Each structure stands twice: as C-alpha cells, then as structure tokens.
Amino acid sequence: MDRTPIDLPRRWLNLGVLAHVDAGKTSLTEALLQLGGAVAQRGRVDDGTTQTDSLAMERRRGITIRAAVATFHAGGVGVNLVDTPGHPDFIAEVDRSLAVLDGAVLVVSAVEGVQAQTIVLHRALKRLKVPTIFFVNKVDRLGADPARTVRQIQRHLTEAVVTLSAVHNAGHSTATVEPVGREQLCADLAGYDDALLTEWVDNGLPSDERLWQSLKQVTPVVCGSARTVVGVEQLMAAALRLFPTSSGDTQGPLSGQVFKIERTSKRARLCSIRLRTGALAVRDHVEQGVVTALQLHQPGGAVNASTAIAGQIVQVEGLDQARIGDWIGSRPSGVRATNFLPPALQSTITATDPSQQNALHKALAELADIDPLITLRVQHDELHVSLYGKVQQEVIAETLATEYGIEVALGQPSVICVERPTTSGRAALRHADPDHHYSYTLGVTVEPAAPGSGIHLVITAERGGLPLHVYGTIEGFREAVLRYLDEPLSAGPHGWPVTDVKITITESGYPPASPQPVDVRNTTALVVAEAVNQAGTTVCEPIDRVSIEFPSNTMPEVLKVLARYGAIGETTALSTDIAVVRGTVRTGSVDALRNELTGAAHGLAVVDTQLDHYDPIRRQPAPGLG
The missing domain is CATH 3.30.230.10 (Ribosomal Protein S5; domain 2)
Incomplete structure (x- = not known):
C-alpha cells in the first residue's frame, strides 16, 4: 500500500474472467497477468500461489470464492482483471461483478466442453449485454477436442460464433495455436455479415479493420492453453480490439457502483467501486460516508492515491453506510438496478464454545455487512444464517474459524418458510x-x-x-x-x-x-x-417456477427424475437437439433435483429457478427443520 503510484494509463478496460468450475479460469488469469508483466512467475492453483485467490481457503480448495481484481497494462491500456467465482453457490458474487465489466472472457474446457454452469454464466452475460469472447482452454490435455467444443458452444450457447484460432496437435502436450488466415476469417464472418460478403465479392478481401468491425457482431472464439500460455496473447489482443475501453467522463457528475465489500486487517470497511463518471478524492463527502483513504489497482498490487477518476476500479475506506450494489453519486440513465435473487436456504449456527456465542453474532453481522445476501435471524436464542448451498455453508464456517477464531457447528440446511x-x-x-x-x-x-x-x-x-x-x-x-x-x-x-x-x-x-x-x-x-x-398462522413453504433445458435424447431419464421430486410440468418444448420443461417444484428439492439431473442429462441440464409462490405445508416444522 505504500508503493509510489506509477503513471496511470488514460484508458481502462475492466475485463471479467468467468468459467465453470475447473475449466481453468484462475490459471488463465495468472497467464494474463504474466503476459502483462504484472507478475514475474505465474501462480498455480494446485500450489495455492495464485494472485487473485487471496483467501487462504481459496488456495486450499482451488476455487474462487470472492471476486478479486488484479491489474496489468497492455497496449497503453490499463486492464483491471476481475476474477469471479465459478461455483453455483457463489453465483451472486458473479452477478455483482458483471455489472462493472466492459467485456468478459468465458472459459470453456476443450476436454469437458460446455457444462451447465457455462450456460448459466453465458445467459447472465447476455442479459446484461456484456461483450464476450470464448476461450477454449486445455487444448494440450488428453481428450481435448476444440472442434467438438465449438460445436457445443453453437448448439447450447449461440450460433453466431467465429473461431480465430487454428489448433495443431490437439490433445497432446505439444499442441500449438496460430491465428486463422484472413481469407478463412472473412469466409466465416460472411456467413453472418451480408454487407461484408458483398464487399468481398465486389472489392476483394476486406481490410483487417473491416474484419474486426464485423467480429463485433458475433462471438469470437480463441483456443489455447492457460497452462502453457498458448493462445493467451491472441486472446488479449482480441479483447483490446473488440471490447470498449474508455477513460470515462472525468468532468461529469460523480457516479460509481459498489460491487464488493471486504475488511482490512484492522477491520476497516473496504469498498470496491467502479467509477463511471466524475472523480472521487480523499475527504470527499458522499451519501454513504466520508472518503478516508483510496487505493488504486496497479501491477503488483494496490497503491495509495489521493484521487480516482472515471474508468478506474478503486478501493475506498470510510463509506460505513455503503452496501453492495449502491451507487456512489448518481446512477447513470439506462443502467439497470442490480437484482440479486435472495438465498432460499438457511441453517442454524452455534459456537462450539458457548462463551463465544455473542462474538459469533457480531462476526456474522460483519459478514452480512459484506454480503447483503447473508441474513441473520434469531429465534428462541437460536441463530440462523441464510445461504445458497452446502459449499457456501462450509466456507462460512471456515471463515469464522480462520478470521475470527470461532469454531462453529452448522445444522442441516433447510428452506426458508413464511x-x-x-x-x-x-x-x-x-x-x-x-x-x-x-x-x-x-x-x-x-x-x-x-x-x-x-x-x-x-x-x-x-x-x-x-x-x-x-x-x-x-x-x-x-x-x-x-x-x-x-x-x-x-x-x-x-x-x-x-x-x-x-x-x-x-x-x-x-x-x-x-x-x-x-x-x-x-x-x-x-x-x-x-x-x-x-x-394463528399457517406455515407455507416456497415453491419455485422452474425451467429445465436438456438434450432431447435424455428425455426419458430426465422425466423419471422430475417425477421422483414431484416436479409439476406445465409446458414442454422440444426441438431436434434441445428439450425444455417448465413447471413448478418445491424449493427444498431444487438442489437435489439439480444434482440428479446432472447425471440424467450427461452434465448438460440447465436448471433456472425463481421463487413463484408459497404453499401451505402439511406439517408445521420448527425453524431449521426441513
């Protein structure tokens, strides 16, 4: 924090990296940081030495839990690399980060191909209109088939994809990648761009600039290996050409969005904010508090600064009233409010040492302050915490043990009734x-x-x-x-x-x-x-409206699973490759249903759920019991 700030670029790109678990997202982040000169040596997930997985439990588990920002410079542009979680239990953390991105790289493994969470992430990017490039990773791994993976992307995500890479020796450690030729690229683009096809026929092969312009109308695919850094340079070059970079309007009114809140080693609140317009300086008064310190992301880590300007991501101390999703200053017109789906589960939580129960309540209040989707409820001296799933439950317990010194026991997750x-x-x-x-x-x-x-x-x-x-x-x-x-x-x-x-x-x-x-x-x-x-009251359990998308050839197996969980199908849509069933299911059954559908649909079932209504239940359970 005491390092002297270096000269800052005038233009910035806030780039997200997203993926299904184990597709290689964090490894790609490390490769990009090395390529940009921010680190001399790449960290390894297996060794727990990655830059963005800074939490001890992230290093141990080999997964990303909280969004993290690392910075490097490329082509005169400051790139803030936002590494986001890939596990479904932390999908809310992903949604928060998407709101501040200029563009995103969606990583897909060339071995496992498109997976259910890949589809969920792509839909979120599409909904928020975040420009996206696919990176087909692990082309050097045994079983890699980049061509098959691209076909899966076209079948399950979007038909309008154009591959920028030619892969040689796929599936071998010696795999290499080179850019496709201009003529091949033009031929592929012409299938989606009639104007480009006409120009090609009338005037010959269009210029590079014209081809890049046409690429913005489709979703590009770059192939490579984050482990060997093959294709990573081409990926970064494409991102700089295709994604919008800007310095923002520094003279405009202050406008920035809080997308992350954490605690410093001294327990001070630290807000991560994407500034869109205007500037923010130390001692500035805003609705959420007074700015007492600013840190800007730079290669090698954050540094103290007196002012941050539009286009940058800045860490701010002093905003004690800020909440994730808040706008510092005014919200720009046309920017939609962040909508977080609240957790549907809760669990009882108690300190193993009864003398620490009050300290546990205070610690959980701090965690809830960081994450607005964690809520606390006390009933009959029992403390309940809301959550998304089993992994998040384990992470909460580990956080309390490592950061607060409080060992806890958590009950079996149950649905939140009314x-x-x-x-x-x-x-x-x-x-x-x-x-x-x-x-x-x-x-x-x-x-x-x-x-x-x-x-x-x-x-x-x-x-x-x-x-x-x-x-x-x-x-x-x-x-x-x-x-x-x-x-x-x-x-x-x-x-x-x-x-x-x-x-x-x-x-x-x-x-x-x-x-x-x-x-x-x-x-x-x-x-x-x-x-x-x-x-008197009647206890009612939540019922979700559910949409399940899966390969048509797995219909018999999927319907058997739906019947076992009492899912009520109302409509069914069927095409040659994809079937969709819509209906309702008990919220308490969604996690188990999703897990079984993964096997029944060969890993390609996408389960979208949204709370629909509450129905009276036959028994009156005590809180914490399913």
Whole structure:
C-alpha cells in the first residue's frame, strides 16, 4: 500500500474472467497477468500461489470464492482483471461483478466442453449485454477436442460464433495455436455479415479493420492453453480490439457502483467501486460516508492515491453506510438496478464454545455487512444464517474459524418458510395499563391478506389520537410504523417471517407527556406480536417456477427424475437437439433435483429457478427443520 503510484494509463478496460468450475479460469488469469508483466512467475492453483485467490481457503480448495481484481497494462491500456467465482453457490458474487465489466472472457474446457454452469454464466452475460469472447482452454490435455467444443458452444450457447484460432496437435502436450488466415476469417464472418460478403465479392478481401468491425457482431472464439500460455496473447489482443475501453467522463457528475465489500486487517470497511463518471478524492463527502483513504489497482498490487477518476476500479475506506450494489453519486440513465435473487436456504449456527456465542453474532453481522445476501435471524436464542448451498455453508464456517477464531457447528440446511395469518386477531395495550411500561396506547387487528400481497397497513384510529407532533404527518407516522413492524413480523408463532397480512390500527393515544418514538416502537412490537398470536398462522413453504433445458435424447431419464421430486410440468418444448420443461417444484428439492439431473442429462441440464409462490405445508416444522 505504500508503493509510489506509477503513471496511470488514460484508458481502462475492466475485463471479467468467468468459467465453470475447473475449466481453468484462475490459471488463465495468472497467464494474463504474466503476459502483462504484472507478475514475474505465474501462480498455480494446485500450489495455492495464485494472485487473485487471496483467501487462504481459496488456495486450499482451488476455487474462487470472492471476486478479486488484479491489474496489468497492455497496449497503453490499463486492464483491471476481475476474477469471479465459478461455483453455483457463489453465483451472486458473479452477478455483482458483471455489472462493472466492459467485456468478459468465458472459459470453456476443450476436454469437458460446455457444462451447465457455462450456460448459466453465458445467459447472465447476455442479459446484461456484456461483450464476450470464448476461450477454449486445455487444448494440450488428453481428450481435448476444440472442434467438438465449438460445436457445443453453437448448439447450447449461440450460433453466431467465429473461431480465430487454428489448433495443431490437439490433445497432446505439444499442441500449438496460430491465428486463422484472413481469407478463412472473412469466409466465416460472411456467413453472418451480408454487407461484408458483398464487399468481398465486389472489392476483394476486406481490410483487417473491416474484419474486426464485423467480429463485433458475433462471438469470437480463441483456443489455447492457460497452462502453457498458448493462445493467451491472441486472446488479449482480441479483447483490446473488440471490447470498449474508455477513460470515462472525468468532468461529469460523480457516479460509481459498489460491487464488493471486504475488511482490512484492522477491520476497516473496504469498498470496491467502479467509477463511471466524475472523480472521487480523499475527504470527499458522499451519501454513504466520508472518503478516508483510496487505493488504486496497479501491477503488483494496490497503491495509495489521493484521487480516482472515471474508468478506474478503486478501493475506498470510510463509506460505513455503503452496501453492495449502491451507487456512489448518481446512477447513470439506462443502467439497470442490480437484482440479486435472495438465498432460499438457511441453517442454524452455534459456537462450539458457548462463551463465544455473542462474538459469533457480531462476526456474522460483519459478514452480512459484506454480503447483503447473508441474513441473520434469531429465534428462541437460536441463530440462523441464510445461504445458497452446502459449499457456501462450509466456507462460512471456515471463515469464522480462520478470521475470527470461532469454531462453529452448522445444522442441516433447510428452506426458508413464511407464515400467513390463519384468521383474524386483535390486541391492545393502553398507557394506563399497570403492566404496560410505555407511554403510548395502541390497538390493532390482524387479518389474512391475499397471497403475495406482503404487508398492508391501514389506519382507522381517530386523527387526534395519532402522535403527529412526533411524526409530522399521517404519512410520516405510517412510514415509521411500517419500520417498527419489522421486529414483530420477523418471527411468528412457528419462528418464520409473517407476511401476506393486513394490519389495521384501530386505536391510538398517549398521555399529556408526549410519547417518544421508542414508546411507539416498543408498543407496536408487543401489540402486533400478540395480535398475530391471536390470529394463528399457517406455515407455507416456497415453491419455485422452474425451467429445465436438456438434450432431447435424455428425455426419458430426465422425466423419471422430475417425477421422483414431484416436479409439476406445465409446458414442454422440444426441438431436434434441445428439450425444455417448465413447471413448478418445491424449493427444498431444487438442489437435489439439480444434482440428479446432472447425471440424467450427461452434465448438460440447465436448471433456472425463481421463487413463484408459497404453499401451505402439511406439517408445521420448527425453524431449521426441513
């Protein structure tokens, strides 16, 4: 951090590297860093010496868990290389990173070919309109078949692909790669670009510049081996020619997006921000706090700086109120809000040493601050943490042990249910009641509301009894009460969040001495909780709407798996190669269903799920039980 900053390039490229697990993503990142002169020697995943997998558990497991940024310079451009996770449990981390990219390299193994997670990642890139190059890796490994892999890309991802590489001795350690000839490249591009074909026929072979222009209309494929650095130089040259690089509008209004939050060795909050316009300097005041320190990514690591400008990725201290996905300054027009699918699972978590339980709660609060998709819930002195899957559960436990010195025990993951009121309930507390210790009177009714409607608040109490001298207006009072409802509705009689409820304030009053907001908040918590108990609740489990895409020739095996898990198929689409089944399935069955479909569909089943609704379940499980 104390190194002197070197002269910074004027133009920047924020480049993502994505892949299915074990396709060679981190190895490619190391090869690019060596090629750009940022490291003298490439690290190895197997040896735990890679630059971007900086967490100890990443090195041990050989997988990427958190997005990391490393920088090198190429062709006068500063390249911020964003290494993203490939494991499905960390797909949210991938989504956060995609929002800040100018372009992406999607790595596909020439041995294993296109895999389910490859398809998921490509769809995410396509949805966010991130320009992409495929890198067909491991051409030097036994069983490598680049031509077959390209055909799989065309079949499962996109038909409009053009290969820039000719591979020799594929499947052998001596495999080499060279660029395809101009005439071959033009012939391939002409199949997608009618104007190019006309120019070729009328005027002869088009210029290199014209061919590169046409390449932007398709998805290029570069072949090589990250292990031997074969084809990596061609990949980088293509990225610099095809992906947009910019210095951004340094004179425009400040606009940057937070895509990662971590802790320094001194436990300070460190926000990674992609600046799109304007500049950010030490001591600047923004909505999320005051900038106390800046670090810019440079070859060899981050360095202290006084100012960061548009186009750069910067690490910022002092923004204590920032959350992942926040915009520092204004959000540019046309940029969509980041939409993270919340975790569907949770697990009980306890400190092995009971004396560390309070420290565990504090540590988990810090982790939740870093990752907004981790949420904590306390019920009957049990702590619950939300998560995406088993691997993430193991990573949370290892993080707590290594970074906080807290050994924990985690329960079996279970789905996160909700409770709906079964009937109507009433409750009231008056400030004169002997057992009521707050200076406020409140009466409410609780009623079932339409499924999916959430929380609806109605005020029928007389206006004169509302503490408007505290909240200003009826709307101000309503907004405050809605916030106060978070606590009593966070856990119903069965321990799950209460939703789809209509709450009516029928009575409100206070003594001559004005109530404080704490009186209103605490009274609301007590009265609403009692009304919910009076109404009773029904536990409802989540049901996902699911779309399953798989090779048509595996239809019998896939349908058997769907039947075993009670997946209700509503529509089926069938083509020569690909079949698609859409329907619903219990959220609690999705992970097991996905695992079985992997075998049934020969590794090519793509399972897209989204929470659809909640259905009452036959039994009333305690929290933490499936």
